[in-house]
Amino acid sequence: MSNLADLTLVDLGKRISSGDVTAREVTLAALERAHALNGSVNAFRAIDDDGALKRAEELDRTRVAGGTVGPLHGVPVALKDNLATRGLATTASSRILAGYIPPYNATVVERLEKAGAVIIGKTNLDEFAMGSSTENSAYGSSRNPWALDRTPGGSSGGSAVAVAARIVPAALGSDTGGSIRQPAALSGVVGLKPTYGRVSRYGLLAFASSLDQIGPITRSAADAARILEVIAGADPCDATASTEAVPSFTRELTGDIRGLKVGVPRAVLSEGVDAAVLESFQEALSTLEGLGAVVSDVELPHASYGIPIYYLIATAEASSNLARYDGVRYGFRAALDKDASLKTMYERTRDEGFGAEVKRRIMLGTYVLSAGYYDAYYLKAQQVRTLLRQDYDRAFQRVDVIAMPTTPTPAFRLGEKTDDPLQMYLADVFTVSANLAGLPAISMPGRFSCAGLPIGFQITGRMFDEATILRAADAFQRHTDWHTMAPSIESRAVAIE
């Protein structure tokens, strides 16, 4: 069955619908691989053997009776554990949600299931998606399948690992400041953050509501297009889910990018970027040029303020969103003396339930929203956010897409940045802008480093123009094979023991 693991979602779907393999066989292979590798990579918080096999068997019966359920019929997928799943524990990798079993499904879960996908489990993340390495998970960090002593990136690290390690062809993540694209880049897979509002967030455990967006992690851009067209579109349960028409992204993958205008913000790349990353990026640009794209420089004068404004706005929104975790409605409540007050219950539950990074961000967000500091920090950040959006508006008058590295370095070692939160924040330097401006962006692997670590680059598009960035990424992948590289994880797993 090991060859099934190497198939892309599109190819796997074809083989299932032709009757070449059954959904049960595919699901069983994915479950076996998840169990076999999870000890080494810690990608999964929970693996739902029973639910997945039951669903696969139903799908096989439907197919035998002459039909397929939808475009993802029988395809195994994994979900970041901040997406609510009915009857299946959802923790956001936080102790404060220990024992919480949602009574409802996120809209994206409903849509995947309706399309025929088989959900095999929930993946590890930085607690409440706050982090860039998965080291903030209350349940241990995930490990990069290319080098087990390194981070797979975060916060959707478990989803990136599940795809990179060939356990599933696709997983969902969420991206608030880079949490889909950064782990995709560090793990050697594709990560797409759709336009703000493109995908319903009903059932996504909220972190920063003006920035959060759900998207796919896959091995090919074509697979990302397939997933996006299933999960995108308006939803009465989420007022921010846009009513903008959802095109057939798959049909837009023509392979033709002749005349595509690609802007490069050179000034942003002037310092702090690893030489191997710059080299990989340059080569990717040359490949795009070879396919007929026209590369020119663009200026994003306020991009260098991305990290400060992101960490002001995201923490402010987080301090508000996470106020709901108070020991009353879900999950964990601190053990208390019988005469303890309600306030003590709140304070003790939150101190014991949240990890250090979440507390740090709640504290920062509470501070910047507090009387006397609101104007200097929160309001000011919102104004600079406007200036950054205007930079992109101007750039997109001249170019169709903007290309940048996804991260300043390849995957860093576990433990390398955990003592210095600010250093960790700087790992998001190239990804936060797309969230602040609400734009779609896709990361895909380019040339690896000499040490064999994946390096990603990203293409950002105009609002609601995922079609163009997917077409560019797909054209790139038709002419390169970086995305087909597989880590030899079994031998590494043995070597570490």
Add this chain to the structure above:
Amino acid sequence: MSLTRGDVLRIAELARLALTDDEVTLFTKQLGSILEYVDQINALDTAGVMPTSHVMNRPLDRADEPRPVLSRRDVLAAAPEAAIEAGLFKVPRVIG
């Protein structure tokens, strides 16, 4: 902008976090250096710039019509303590 222990204790109170002494010490240092870093935005002139609170270019309104919602029983079942039959979440005594 430097931050004092008193500031951190005041914020923790607002955020309903009973921090340990070690956490107060650590956060005083770490939050201080993060604030120092983000302070760079105050060098920009933003007079007259409209703030961005979200990037939606359409109103978020929808018709206010009743729709099915989660059952009270299911929601209460997810709580740490509840009186499910009575339809109540249980919390420590609030009024003496």
